[in-house]
Amino acid sequence: MDQHFSAIYKMFEDVVSRYPDHCCLELGETRLSYREVNERANRLARYLKEKGAGPEQLIGIFLERSPDLIVSVLAVMKSGAAYVPINTALPEERIAHMVAEADIKTILSTTRLESKINAVRQAVASVTTDVVLLDQEYDEFCKLSGENLGVNSAPSDLAYVIYTSGSTGRPKGVQIEHRGIPNLVLAQIEQFHLDNQDRVLQYASLSFDASVSEIFTTLIAGATLVLLPEEGTYAGDDLHRILNEQRISVVTLVPSLLNGLPQEELPHLKTLITAGEACTRKLIQYWAPRVRFLNAYGPTETTVCATIHHCKTDDISVSLGEALAGSAVYLLNARMEPVESGETGELYISSLGLARGYLNAQELTDKAFLDNPFVDGYSDRLYRTGDLCVRRPDGALEWVGRADHQVKVSGIRVELGELEHSLREYGGIEEAVVVYNADKNYVGAYLKAANGVKPNISELRSYLLSKFPSYMIPTRYLFLEQFPLLTSGKIDRHHLPSMEDARPDLGVPYVAPNSYLEKELAAIWSEVLKLDKVGVHDNFFELGGQSLMATQIVSRIRSLIGGDVPLHIIFGTQPTIEQMAATLEQYQLEQLDPAELELLLAELENQA
Numbered sequence: 001m002d003q004h005f006s007a008i009y010k011m012f013e014d015v016v017s018r019y020p021d022h023c024c025l026e027l028g029e030t031r032l033s034y035r036e037v038n039e040r041a042n043r044l045a046r047y048l049k050e051k052g053a054g055p056e057q058l059i060g061i062f063l064e065r066s067p068d069l070i071v072s073v074l075a076v077m078k079s080g081a082a083y084v085p086i087n088t089a090l091p092e093e094r095i096a097h098m099v100a101e102a103d104i105k106t107i108l109s110t111t112r113l114e115s116k117i118n119a120v121r122q123a124v125a126s127v128t129t130d131v132v133l134l135d136q137e138y139d140e141f142c143k144l145s146g147e148n149l150g151v152n153s154a155p156s157d158l159a160y161v162i163y164t165s166g167s168t169g170r171p172k173g174v175q176i177e178h179r180g181i182p183n184l185v186l187a188q189i190e191q192f193h194l195d196n197q198d199r200v201l202q203y204a205s206l207s208f209d210a211s212v213s214e215i216f217t218t219l220i221a222g223a224t225l226v227l228l229p230e231e232g233t234y235a236g237d238d239l240h241r242i243l244n245e246q247r248i249s250v251v252t253l254v255p256s257l258l259n260g261l262p263q264e265e266l267p268h269l270k271t272l273i274t275a276g277e278a279c280t281r282k283l284i285q286y287w288a289p290r291v292r293f294l295n296a297y298g299p300t301e302t303t304v305c306a307t308i309h310h311c312k313t314d315d316i317s318v319s320l321g322e323a324l325a326g327s328a329v330y331l332l333n334a335r336m337e338p339v340e341s342g343e344t345g346e347l348y349i350s351s352l353g354l355a356r357g358y359l360n361a362q363e364l365t366d367k368a369f370l371d372n373p374f375v376d377g378y379s380d381r382l383y384r385t386g387d388l389c390v391r392r393p394d395g396a397l398e399w400v401g402r403a404d405h406q407v408k409v410s411g412i413r414v415e416l417g418e419l420e421h422s423l424r425e426y427g428g429i430e431e432a433v434v435v436y437n438a439d440k441n442y443v444g445a446y447l448k449a450a451n452g453v454k455p456n457i458s459e460l461r462s463y464l465l466s467k468f469p470s471y472m473i474p475t476r477y478l479f480l481e482q483f484p485l486l487t488s489g490k491i492d493r494h495h496l497p498s499m500e501d502a503r504p505d506l507g508v509p510y511v512a513p514n515s516y517l518e519k520e521l522a523a524i525w526s527e528v529l530k531l532d533k534v535g536v537h538d539n540f541f542e543l544g545g546q547s548l549m550a551t552q553i554v555s556r557i558r559s560l561i562g563g564d565v566p567l568h569i570i571f572g573t574q575p576t577i578e579q580m581a582a583t584l585e586q587y588q589l590e591q592l593d594p595a596e597l598e599l600l601l602a603e604l605e606n607q608a
Helices: 008-018 034-050 067-078 092-102 111-123 138-142 180-192 210-221 236-245 255-260 281-287 362-368 416-425 457-465 516-529 547-561 567-571 577-591 594-607
Strands: 023-027 030-033 058-061 082-085 106-109 130-133 158-164 172-177 199-202 224-227 250-253 271-274 292-297 307-310 327-332 344-351 369-371 381-391 397-402 406-409 412-415 429-437 442-449 476-479
Touching: 008 034, 008 067, 008 180, 008 210, 023 034, 023 067, 030 034, 034 067, 034 138, 058 067, 058 092, 067 082, 067 224, 092 111, 092 172, 106 111, 111 130, 172 180, 180 210, 180 292, 180 307, 199 210, 210 224, 210 250, 236 255, 236 547, 250 255, 255 271, 255 281, 255 547, 281 292, 327 381, 362 369, 362 381, 412 416, 416 429, 416 442, 416 457, 516 547, 516 577, 547 577
Parallel strands: 023 224, 058 082, 058 106, 082 158, 106 130, 199 224, 199 250, 250 271, 271 292, 442 476
Antiparallel strands: 023 030, 158 172, 292 307, 327 344, 344 381, 369 381, 381 397, 406 412, 429 442
């Protein structure tokens, strides 16, 4: 072991010794100090070690947003093991695949989620999995010592495995070792200008690697990590309110979320990091004069972040920036030679934080991780990102596209090939091509029906939702008699017909809106969903609706009725125009003063 290496959780313990009583985690009225978080993590780590936790063992974390989520990450690392985040919203089939492939022997969860995780355990006969219910077993590990364990992982020990979308029809587990995390965190603390007075929003799900940056930059800086409640869709007006009310000074958000924020001042915000999608000059023009605005880039395979750029108002292009400390970037042609200024090449990365590879997928690993022909002192391998960039005359790298079928939808990596693979397995589908429309931010599926009989879209979506998280599901569908072909016989993806902004065939007849409110709601839906018309019985999600679109609709409805209507009131019933109108009318009546309601009823009676 490198005698000078200190694992990230050891660095956290040093921070605890300096700021023991400073607020570490905050969720609503709950506030935990650095000492309290460390002691809880130490007790749970000892409990896990008693159950056999140690180096290279993978422990699943199946928890909702809570302080226990952060404590569990620290505890797993302190036990010497590596954590595998499992999003509680994932379909059981996808979770079962992860548990089986990673051979997860222990999962941290709660009684609230026990039934779902038990269903997964029954589906995975090949692995005997022990579930630790933190709320139920709390008294047991509280009896253990809260002192530090004295364990320091080696740089090459596994720290975590995060599953991302894979082109083979199955998600792939990216294996990240400890060596790159301290390098990432210290470099980002410097770039973000983080200190112990900051309040950082923990926005990303634990199953996305942006959470690693959010959690550990905050904890190592001695700042306060502010957690979002599990319930709710945090975007638009609601996100702006949270940033303001919680006095957030540092936050990382994808460009699509930034686009939806109202253009109103956030007096507490000092540093804004955008990542996960291509940033735009429009965003730079707005935010650069107001805050320290950083554009960060990096695949999961390079431990979160590889490059970063401090955006200025006078930037002539959207730059990926300079390589982060401990990393080197290379823009290469097909012969693995550096391209000239102004030429397009594929981006390769060398980094201290380069992943070990993909779990139980050596062939995929060999394709993505190549021998490094350059002597840079960071890694003897290069990660092939698949991102195409051009080097500007000033040396800046600008992203221009992808060399494969991987896309980012609202900042989340989606392999279109994984969707195509599953669609072709569906009984009523003969052929499928999935595309991403960047201008309108939707995933669309071109389909050829088997035997000429078109499957019901609702049933097709239900099938996909049993396999994929909702953010991966196509929102537009178009059936073709034949696909355009190249001379090679392959499908010509560049000459597929355009998907018109027409209401899809949902298997339910179109019923036009009738009342004033229904007509206004239908107009809002049509605008946000970019459809020519919407029927009162159409399901919002089957029309292609997503969470970001839902918040846009909520914002417009609030403007329409001139009041602050809770999101659960609008989308709490069946997500149709008819049900939404009825729920809104009922809500407005309930908000009336009894005297006003009595007067209104009297007027209506007189009119009758």
